[in-house]
Amino acid sequence: MKAIAYTRHDLPADDPQALIDIDLPTPEPGPHDLLVAVRAISVNPVDTKIRRSATPEAPRVLGWDAVGTVTAIGSAVTLFKPGDEVYYAGALTRPGTNAEFHLVDERIVGTKPRTLSDAQAAALPLTTITAWELLFDRLGVPEGGGEGQSLLVVGAAGGVGSMLVQLARKLTRLTVIGTASRTETRQWVQDLGAHHVIDHGKPLTEELARIGAPQVDMVASLTHTEEHYARIVEALAPQGRLTLIDDPAMLNAMPLKSKSISLHLEMMFTRSLFETPDMARQHELLDRVSRLIDDGVLKTTLGDHYGKINAANLRRAHAMLESSKTRGKIVLEGF
Incomplete structure (x- = not known):
């Protein structure tokens, strides 16, 4: 599968090697996992902080927000089935969403708002x-x-x-x-x-x-x-x-x-990081927000669409985030 990763922490966002296009094997879901075919992502300050924090031992895929379709499920999954459209913010300790396929625990996943496009929904989860x-x-x-x-x-x-x-x-x-x-x-x-x-x-x-x-x-x-x-x-x-x-x-x-x-x-990764007893609260609140979006109470916070999900566009998004001049969320869509 296509993915975007970083291998060095000492490069500015606009350096061609700061984020690179790579190919990885498609992962297999664990018991509570959904395998999601990613269609859209957004970029968050945590992406840039981690990219600049330390050089990884192997190429690391960043990204947390994602919208996509469930393609396979783990043996213990009860909340979703293949074909469901979902949105979520992932977990800090797992590979990121800047890839064609992504594994995520069902307890932190919500049903995508039906009235939003993929890009509009990708702006929301984290x-x-x-x-x-x-x-x-x-x-x-x-x-x-x-x-x-x-x-x-x-x-x-x-x-x-x-x-x-x-x-x-x-x-x-x-x-x-x-x-x-x-x-x-x-x-x-x-x-x-x-x-x-x-x-x-x-x-x-x-x-x-x-x-x-x-x-x-x-x-x-x-x-x-x-x-x-x-x-x-x-x-x-x-x-x-x-x-x-x-x-x-x-x-x-x-x-x-x-x-x-x-x-x-406040750190939204706490529940998934420690697998707290109330971890599924994030599933519940994302579903609640989906309903509020579809009822017209809330709206997307998409600020800018940077095109396809690739290393060049992600480098541009990281540079913009580091400038502290963003308005709303930067979203990328499609491989």
């Missing part, structure tokens, strides 16, 4: 799971709840932010404030439903004061947490809640103490 867990599991906001409270989403135009803004606006009563620094990304966040959009290129506290919201009850810091941390702490109300998904080199939690601010970390 960021949807992250945003859902962040909002409902980590911050503890109940569906339909949050009346009179506010959520600041730092980096709202990215993949996770694009879904988080929608979930918070459509499924809770929170006042949603998103940050974006460019004209096109500010419009994007506004179109997704944010009540207010402020500029994270300026001090967050000044921007919040400008819109008449000097304090917020919750902050989802999705990018550049170290850069904004002092202002975030200042902006959070006493007994507020802070959650983050990025990887600051160091985070001093002591400034949170005087306000009794709670700190939460």
Whole structure:
């Protein structure tokens, strides 16, 4: 089967050897596995972080988001059958989705939204799971709840932010404030439903004061947490809640103490990494989001389509992600 892999971690994304086209054997499913014929993928920051982290012992296939058709199933599979159209975000410890065929545990797979194209659906899984867990599991906001409270989403135009803004606006009563620094990304966040959009290129506290919201009850810091941390702490109300998904080199939690601010970390791979007893919650939430998409409540976060799934186009996608200038998700489709 066709696949795209990396063999060295020390190359910039635009180097012709940073990602290369290779051929691999088609894998065989284990007991809980689906073998999926991949039709579309999207690219996430985790792809670029892993590509740059260490040189693998053998060519490593990256990629987590995928849309495709189930072609074979393992002996213990009960949720899907061959021919089913699925979407999912894969597992951190297994080969990635940048390949014609991919193995994935059925417990983290959802039924593809029927009203979306393959490319539109491929934009969703990883960021949807992250945003859902962040909002409902980590911050503890109940569906339909949050009346009179506010959520600041730092980096709202990215993949996770694009879904988080929608979930918070459509499924809770929170006042949603998103940050974006460019004209096109500010419009994007506004179109997704944010009540207010402020500029994270300026001090967050000044921007919040400008819109008449000097304090917020919750902050989802999705990018550049170290850069904004002092202002975030200042902006959070006493007994507020802070959650983050990025990887600051160091985070001093002591400034949170005087306000009794709670700190939460979100990593959507946790359930599959540790095979937690509630691992199938990701299957359930992806199916729930499929229904919300098909009912017109939520919409795809596809930002750019980069063409076919090959090394050249993936290198271009990695370079764009590393520029921090993306809007929504970058998707590739077909081999």
